[in-house]
Amino acid sequence: MTYSDIPLAQTVVALCKAKGIQHIVISPGSRNAPLTIGFTENNFFKTYSIVDERSAAFFALGMAQQLQQPTAVVCTSGSALLNYYPAIAEAFYSDIPLVILSADRPPYRIDIGDGQTIRQDHVFERHILYSVNLKQDVRGDDQKVLNEGKNLPKLDKYINPTQLQKSIQGYNEDELNKAINTAFEEKGPVHINIPFEEPLYGMTDTQFVTPQVKQPEKSYERLSDESLQAYADIWNKAKKKMILVGVNPPNALEQQFLDIIAEDESVVVFTETTSNLHHHRFFPNIDKIIAPLEKIKDGVDYFKDLQPEILLTFGGMVVSKKIKAFLRKYQPEHHWHIDSKKAYDTFYCLKKHFKTTPNLFFELFFKLMKPQKSEYLQYWLKIKAKRSSAHKEYVTQIPYSDLKVYERILKNIPEQYQLHLSNSSTIRYAQLFQLNETLEVYCNRGTSGIDGSTSTAVGASVVSKKPVVFVTGDLSFFYDSNALWNTYLKSNFKIILINNGGGGIFRILPGHKDSKNFDKYFETIHKLNAKGICETHNIKYMVVDSEKDLTVALSGFYDDTSRPSLLEIFTPRTINDEILLNYFSFLGKNQ
Template sequence: MTYPKIPLAQTVIQLCKAKNIKHIIISPGSRNAPLTIGFTNDPFFKCYSIVDERCAAFFALGIAQQIKAPTAVVCTSGSALLNYYPAIAEAFYSDIPLVVLSADRPKHLIGIGDGQTINQKNVFKNHILYSANLKLDLKDEKNVPLHEELPIMKNIENKLERFLGLQKGIQDYNEVEINTAINLAKFKNGPVHINIPFDEPLYETVSELSVTPEVVEFNFKDNNGIDNHILRDCYEDWTAASKKMILVGANHPNEIDKALLSEFYKDESVIVFTETTSNLHKKSFFPSIDQIIAPLSEDEQKQLQPDILLTFGGLIVSKKIKALLRKYKPKEHWHIDQKKANDTFFSLTKHIETSAQQFLESFLPMISHYKKSDYKSIWTKVKQDRLKKHEQYLNEIPFCDFSVFDTVLKSIPSNTVLQLGNSSAIRYAQLFTINKTIEVYCNRGTSGIDGSTSTAIGCAVANEKQTTFITGDLSFLYDSNALWNNYIPDNFRIIVVNNQGGGIFRILPGHKNTENFDTYFETNHQLTAEHLCKMYNFEYVSASEKNQLTDQLSLFFEDSDTPKLLEVFTPKNLNDEILLEYFKFIKQR
């Protein structure tokens, strides 16, 4: 085995190994050389080299999302670190464990004009579970070449510290900080930052370890248990209410026992709205929320207003349900989550600090009778009417974004993974029923378009199932460095819906078809993915009308020697009109 000579690098690497962090995503640099040497020379780790730090961090996020365990990203000092920030924010709001290992210069070399140097301490403080700012190992002056002599004051400082035996204190401090950070990432599910100062020389290696850090396990208290008085309060309010709405955001597949969900079928006073990313499927549920909400009159919205709103899962995509529940607030809003409860509808009354699975297991057996109500029957009839109009509308419209999503979503093979881009892609997907065997994911922590492709590729690397990524043209082009990646599986598929700009902005209020709108909002362009596919060895196909699309999809998901990309060109001046007319059409009696 070959190890970095620097004890601090050895300490970080050994503790990552002890805590089973296997996936290490490394961006090239010099200051992080001790870490790179250590990780890449140990066969325990699966190392990836990705040049663009923003892509690297989202790639790591995609892996962590799938394995439900921390991945680590490693970078050099300076602005390289700042490129991790979008993915860190996404991990923070999506509860995904990510360990950021940033190399740094020694304290005495910061703020003196050296290159690749910024103030890295606590740089992510608003979006991080923990920032560990490690201490520099003491320098052994016997091995310092003459041209690398330290400043006089630094030499005196080192001698005094050595005299006082503080190297052990530094080692102990660093071990505590590293243990704390990684433990929090693992058990609190979120990003942590470990900032690691290294002095030169950086590339020296040894054949034996000089330190054996202590592995400290997290003193994690299981908070899944629910106080009986909380359950009793919930029971009394729940059984008295005649209108109960359950709203489910993003969930991992199979996170909730399907048998528990069946209990809601029996209760006529309960309706269950599920987002596309909830990965929950029951015939009695309401999966296309906007399909129900968007066409409602004021009186109908008021009629839908629940007495109790029960929410769990990640952040909510549907703006329609947010607007309705903010205007017609529930009397009570309970949110189930082990970490946090967002007051999304400005009516939060209970934060039940447990998992949804544990709550349902404890709560549902208490319910022995159901409140008589026509709440579910009324809205089930609305759902059935909407679905009929939905199919009728699809048969009447020309080729457009709307019809493309219908065709594409129906074509995705069973038992595969679907990653959705942000903006229009996730919103169109919410209007359709998706095959219940397909696992659905989307970066909805911050809802940015910046790393969707990179995340999807990380997901594909970590998951043996075929992964399909559906995205818009701006999102795809924005994150095109994601394809600069040597690890993309041959069964990875990308579908780019190219409407020559940010088509979602045409749906929003404002003056359209002006030079100002085209340039600064829609950002009209004539770019395609074809040349990127040639450069990155993707098989490229395209379609610009329905029969072409159907023909391409018939072969698109078959086995191949390279990943594939299908680019679908749609008419940008029709898409917004067809979508807006859809909500009017499905309201008709």
């Protein structure tokens, strides 16, 4: 086996291996050569070469999302590192473990006018769980470093460079252990900045460092019957309780708990497309319930009828703006959140954070829970049935449009697929439809940006045991088209691109539509298509622009192929907003 001859590089690689970080995404560069040598020459690691650092970080995020353990990204010094920031922010808010390994110049080379030198230490300070600037190795003839002394312990404490190097090695091992353990335990991004002095490409067949491996310490809140009893008493007295579930990995909550919750007449459970929880008594299409509601109709105050006494939440970010607006105005008396790490006061009324996992919480809480007789669940199940009936009626009668296209493509995804959704219009349209319960659904809802949706889906597909279909809008797709610039696209990776010629969601939002400024600066009208991109990356390309052609195309789209496939669906640009707005009005008539 071949190693870098730089002790710091050997230490980083050895600790990544010892802690089981197997997937390493590398972007080409010179300063990171010692790390590249160490990772690529060791058969334990699975290494990937992604040129575009922004895409590389989201690619790694997609893998970490699936593996539920850290992946690492490695880049050279300078502006390369800054391109990781969008994915780091997404990982920070989505609780996805990423280990950022950035090579750097020695400290004395910063701010002297050299190229590709920026202030890399703590550059992600506001969106990182742990950040460390490692110390540069001392070499026998390295008098420049010894004389400069920057970023090194004070020299007067040491007799010779050997003792100094021993101290540096100890510091680096401690900090590496802390950083990597944080990524594992707190589920998020960490940044390790690594200074290397030239020469960078030296190799040896000897591993001359054996870093100490320190294990992380788990810290969950220790719940007990006694600590939960007061909350159970409040719960047991309430007649109207709402459980709202945000982003949740598949199979995260045990089925026995789902069944118990569903049988409680005083509990309404709202889930989202990204919740990955299913039960026929749950409410998976929040906006179909909330959006058409009128405050008072025929003497009935629907908002007050829906307002819960207790709101219990778990999972990540919530997509639905309607439920957030409703709960902020009609606040519950009690809002409790379950999460082992954090609790956002999304509805401005958070009273309790149970710092544990949902499974551990419910295992204890259900022993204390007494189901209440209530009309709360049945009342809203009847409204849900009316909404579902009206939904089917409306979608059947509308012309070819975005809403019609989403109805067709979401209904036709085969069982046991993994579905990735881009942000903006795509995830919001998907929220309106009942999806096949065998699908696993993902979307980057940490920051809700469009910038890395495709790269995340590609990365996820590399390690997923299931075939992946990625549904995206046109702006998201073209923005992140470098996601396809790699050699890791699998033949069962499918892309469905809905191209309505611009940012159609802005036509739904308040604003002056059909003006010159709106078309150019908000909707960003374009005439792009994906054919050339598919030819460049050897992706099978299909295109449709009518309902009839779409039906034919979908009938064979998921057939086995020897290469990945993309189906581009052109929809009319100017009618989609009216059809969607009329959709909610139509549902409201069936209140």
